Amino acid sequence: MLSSFLLFSLPLLIIINFFAKIEAVKCHDCVGINCTGQICEGDYCVSGHYLPKWGFFLEWIETKIVKGCMSGKMLKSDIQSQCETTFHQNGMKKSTCFCNSEDFCNGEKESEKHEIQDILLFTCICKGEHCKSPKCVGELCSYVINQKSGEYEQGCVNSSMPLIERRFAGSCMIPPATGAMHHWVSKNAIDLAYTESCLCVGDNCNADKPKYDVEKEKMKCDAFIRANIFGTKMISQNVTCIGEYCFTIDIDSELGLLRSFNTAGCMTFIEGAELAEELNPVGCAKFHSENLEVKSCLNVSFERTKNKVI
Numbered sequence: 027m028l029s030s031f032l033l034f035s036l037p038l039l040i041i042i043n044f045f046a047k048i049e050a051v052k053c054h055d056c057v058g059i060n061c062t063g064q065i066c067e068g069d070y071c072v073s074g075h076y077l078p079k080w081g082f083f084l085e086w087i088e089t090k091i092v093k094g095c096m097s098g099k100m101l102k103s104d105i106q107s108q109c110e111t112t113f114h115q116n117g118m119k120k121s122t123c124f125c126n127s128e129d130f131c132n133g134e135k136e137s138e139k140h141e142i143q144d145i146l147l148f149t150c151i152c153k154g155e156h157c158k159s160p161k162c163v164g165e166l167c168s169y170v171i172n173q174k175s176g177e178y179e180q181g182c183v184n185s186s187m188p189l190i191e192r193r194f195a196g197s198c199m200i201p202p203a204t205g206a207m208h209h210w211v212s213k214n215a216i217d218l219a220y221t222e223s224c225l226c227v228g229d230n231c232n233a234d235k236p237k238y239d240v241e242k243e244k245m246k247c248d249a250f251i252r253a254n255i256f257g258t259k260m261i262s263q264n265v266t267c268i269g270e271y272c273f274t275i276d277i278d279s280e281l282g283l284l285r286s287f288n289t290a291g292c293m294t295f296i297e298g299a300e301l302a303e304e305l306n307p308v309g310c311a312k313f314h315s316e317n318l319e320v321k322s323c324l325n326v327s328f329e330r331t332k333n334k335v336i
């Protein structure tokens with residue numbers, strides 16, 4: 027009896043285990059707050075915001091709510107279903123939800139069941155042509171330097187697309203990882219390849235350039251920016267930079283004027299920064315929605331992984 031039970035149940039257990047590990051959720055894959063339509067499958071369902079910016083252009087489209095799937099090794103396997111919420115002055119709620127509690131958990135109704143975490147807003151120093159006053163409010167404070175001209179600007183950054191800003195919170199990077207992170211300091215792609223953007227967390231944390239340990243800068247990475255803004259192509263030279271990690275970002279979109287954006291570069295965590303809890307230090311993650319695809323990868327060189335420096 028027992029042996030036949032084992033004989034039959036063991037493979038079954040293995041199969042169950044195997045499927046438990048690769049279990050995917052089905053998600054709404056569409057644009058809009060109450061949208062339904064296509065379906066995608068991934069490690070997590072997401073309901074997020076998309077508001078592409080490009081330095082001196084302010085906003086090209088109103089914020090779009092994008093629903094879709096997120097997968098990849100950059101995401102931890104045990105993220106609790108949750109929504110992060112912030113309130114605009116006009117009382118409108120803005121939330122980004124991650125979930126895998128059930129199929130279609132990124133629906134508007136279903137999202138109400140998830141744990142809520144408030145997104146903190148900080149007051150930051152604002153200096154530069156983009157500023158309306160000497161202080162601004164945002165989810166992150168920024169300090170951006172054009173390394174060729176030495177010009178710098180300080181300001182505020184809110185998340186503009188799923189995945190990216192959270193990944194780069196508490197770091198300095200070359201080039202800026204999204205068009206929302208470079209304000210007016212660099213007005214073309216060639217300069218952007220030499221522009222460093224630091225994003226810190228805390229009131230006035232951008233009063234001075236955030237510090238990082240130069241010892242950490244160990245990787246030599248490819249750096250470039252290629253963007254297609256409604257048919258206008260911007261391409262930087264291919265250069266290299268030094269940092270703690272190498273990153274790549276690829277965005278394809280049919281929403282708004284930013285049609286594609288590809289960049290590679292270096293990032294280094296600033297002193298005391300903590301990685302967002304749902305993310306692993308290296309790996310790729312991909313967000314897919316009907317009209318938007320965002321892929322982001324962070325890697326370290328083989329030597330560093332081997333030496334367990336991370």
Ligand SMILES: *[C@@H]1O[C@H](CO)[C@@H](O)[C@H](O)[C@H]1NC(C)=O
Nearest residue numbers: 058059060061133134135136
């Ligand atoms: C979304 O649906 C809710 C009810 O489920 C409704 O109150 C709300 O007005 C809808 N929003 C939009 C933008 O259609």
Ligand SMILES: *[C@@H]1O[C@H](CO)[C@@H](O)[C@H](O)[C@H]1NC(C)=O
Nearest residue numbers: 113114115163164182183184
């Ligand atoms: C960021 O969002 C907050 C809250 O909605 C808003 O008050 C602030 O002006 C925004 N900052 C930027 C730089 O867009």
Ligand SMILES: *[C@@H]1O[C@H](CO)[C@@H](O)[C@H](O)[C@H]1NC(C)=O
Nearest residue numbers: 248249250261262263264265
């Ligand atoms: C940069 O490298 C890519 C290949 O990765 C190549 O297609 C492109 O032409 C290069 N650009 C310049 C300006 O050298």
Ligand SMILES: *[C@@H]1O[C@H](CO)[C@@H](O)[C@H](O)[C@H]1NC(C)=O
Nearest residue numbers: 247248272273274290291325
């Ligand atoms: C790491 O990323 C850099 C670009 O950022 C790329 O050139 C390199 O091939 C990547 N290495 C691995 C192992 O993926």
